[in-house]
Amino acid sequence: xxNNLEDLICFEYRKxxxxxxxxxxxxxxxxxxxxxxxxxxxVEILNMxxxxxxxxxxxxxxxxxxxxxxxxxxGSAGRPSYVAINGVVYDVSMTASWGGGTxxxxxxxxxxxxxxxxxxxxxxxxxxxxxIVGKIIK
Amino acid sequence: MSINNTECKYSHSKNRMAKIIIKDSIxxxxxxxxxxxxxxxxxxAGCSGNIISxxxxxxxxxxxxLENMVKLxxxxxxxxxxxxxxxxxxxxxxSDEYILVVEGAVSTKSNGMYNIIAKYEEKWVxxxxxxxxxxxxxxxxxxxxxxxxxxxxxxxxxxxSGSLSVKEFIKKEVINIxxxxxxxxxxIGTIAYILSFGxxxxxxxxxxxxxYGITIHDRCTRRSYFDKGIFAKKLGDEECLFKLGCRGxxxxxxxxxxxxxxxxxxxxxxxxPCIGCAQEKFPDxxxxxxxx
Numbered sequence: 001x002x003n004n005l006e007d008l009i010c011f012e013y014r015k016x017x018x019x020x021x022x023x024x025x026x027x028x029x030x031x032x033x034x035x036x037x038x039x040x041x042x043v044e045i046l047n048m049x050x051x052x053x054x055x056x057x058x059x060x061x062x063x064x065x066x067x068x069x070x071x072x073x074x075g076s077a078g079r080p081s082y083v084a085i086n087g088v089v090y091d092v093s094m095t096a097s098w099g100g101g102t103x104x105x106x107x108x109x110x111x112x113x114x115x116x117x118x119x120x121x122x123x124x125x126x127x128x129x130x131x132i133v134g135k136i137i138k
Numbered sequence: 139m140s141i142n143n144t145e146c147k148y149s150h151s152k153n154r155m156a157k158i159i160i161k162d163s164i165x166x167x168x169x170x171x172x173x174x175x176x177x178x179x180x181x182x183a184g185c186s187g188n189i190i191s192x193x194x195x196x197x198x199x200x201x202x203x204l205e206n207m208v209k210l211x212x213x214x215x216x217x218x219x220x221x222x223x224x225x226x227x228x229x230x231x232x233s234d235e236y237i238l239v240v241e242g243a244v245s246t247k248s249n250g251m252y253n254i255i256a257k258y259e260e261k262w263v264x265x266x267x268x269x270x271x272x273x274x275x276x277x278x279x280x281x282x283x284x285x286x287x288x289x290x291x292x293x294x295x296x297x298x299s300g301s302l303s304v305k306e307f308i309k310k311e312v313i314n315i316x317x318x319x320x321x322x323x324x325x326i327g328t329i330a331y332i333l334s335f336g337x338x339x340x341x342x343x344x345x346x347x348x349x350y351g352i353t354i355h356d357r358c359t360r361r362s363y364f365d366k367g368i369f370a371k372k373l374g375d376e377e378c379l380f381k382l383g384c385r386g387x388x389x390x391x392x393x394x395x396x397x398x399x400x401x402x403x404x405x406x407x408x409x410x411p412c413i414g415c416a417q418e419k420f421p422d423x424x425x426x427x428x429x430x
Contacts, residue, residue: 021264062424075381075429078381097378097387099380099383099385099386099429100382100428100429101381101383102425104423105423
C-alpha cells in the first residue's frame with residue numbers, strides 16, 4: 001500500500017519515465033500514440049498529487065499575517081477562508097458551518113475573538129478542531 | 139455460519155411495511171370522522187406564503203386534509219365567510235377544543251397596530267390580539283413558517299414592527315414548523331401525528347424531530363463532492379455549492395429526500411445553494427445568500 005503522498009509521487013515519476021522510454025523506442029505511430037495517451041493521463045495524476053502536496057505543506061507552515069493581509073482570505077474567488085481568534089489565525093475553508101466563508105452573518109478574513117466568545121460556550125473544543133495557519137502581527 | 143444461509147428475518151415484512159403503516163394512518167384518521175377537531179389558521183405579520191404552500195399539498199392533499207382530518211373554522215384565505223361574520227366564527231370557536239396554527243410573526247409595536255386582521259364590533263382586531271386570544275385556550279399551537287417559529291423575515295433587522303416569534307410572545311409550548319414556506323407535508327404530517335398519537339417528539343427548538351432531525355448537509359445528494367473537496371464555482375454548476383455560501387450544513391430539514399412541488403425538485407437539485415430558510419437565524423444570519 002502506498003499511503004504516503006511522497007511515495008505515490010515517486011511511483012508516478014517512475015511510470016512517466018517508463019512511458020517516455022517506450023515512446024522513444026517505438027517504431028510505429030499507432031504505438032507512439034498508444035503510449036502518449038497513457039503518458040498524458042499519468043502527467044495529469046502527477047499534477048494533482050503535486051497540488052495536494054503543496055496544499056498540505058502550506059497548511060503546515062505557520063506564517064504571520066497583518067490584519068490587512070488577513071482581509072484577502074475571505075473565501076471569495078476560490079481563496080481560503082481564514083479567521084483570527086485573539087490573534088491566532090485559523091483555517092475555516094472546509095468547516096461546514098462556514099459556507100462561502102461566511103458564518104451566521106460574520107465574514108471571514110477578520111479578527112472575531114470577542115464575537116466568538118459571545119456565541120460559543122464550548123469554545124475550546126471548537127478551536128481544537130480547527131487548523132492553525134499563523135498569527136496576527138501589528 | 140455461512141453468509142449465504144443467512145436471510146434477513148424481516149425482509150418479507152419490510153416489503154409490506156409501508157403499506158401497513160399507510161393503512162394504519164388512514165384508519166386512525168378516519169376514526170376521528172364526525173368529531174373532527176377544529177382548526178384556526180391565523181395569518182399574522184407575514185406574507186401568507188404558508189397557506190399558499192399548503193394548497194400545494196399532495197399525499198394527502200388539501201381536500202383530504204379538510205374533509206378527513208380537521209374542521210377548518212377560520213382562515214383568512216380559505217374560508218367562505220368574510221368580514222365580521224368570519225371573525226364571529228373565530229370567536230365562537232374559542233370556547234371549543236381546537237388546534238391553533240399561526241403563520242407570520244406577532245407584531246407587537248404600537249400595540250400590534252402594524253398587523254390588523256379583522257374588524258369586529260367596530261374595533262380593529264390586531265394579529266397580536268387574535269394570537270393571544272386563541273393561544274390561551276388552544277389545545278395545540280403550531281407556528282408554521284420561519285416568521286412564526288423564530289421571527290424570520292418579519293423580525294429581520296431593524297425590525298420596525300417589533301415582531302416576535304409566537305413562542306416569545308405567548309410563552310407557552312409551541313410546535314415550530316419553520317421553513318419559508320413550510321413544506322405542506324411538514325404541516326399536514328405534524329397535524330396527522332397530533333390527531334393519531336398526540337404531541338410529536340420535539341427538539342430543543344420545538345421542531346418535530348421526524349422532519350427536522352438532521353441537517354440538509356447530512357442527506358445532501360452532493361455530499362460526496364463536499365467530502366472530496368470538489369466545489370461549484372458559479373451558480374448552475376453541478377458540484378457541491380458550499381463555497382458559494384450553501385447553508386445546508388447549518389439547516390435542519392429533510393428537503394433532500396422530501397423535496398418540493400410534488401417532490402419534483404429542491405434548491406440544491408436545481409443548482410442553487412440552500413439559503414437556510416428554515417434556520418432560526420434566517421434571514422440576517424444566513425446572509426449573504428450567494429457568495430462568489
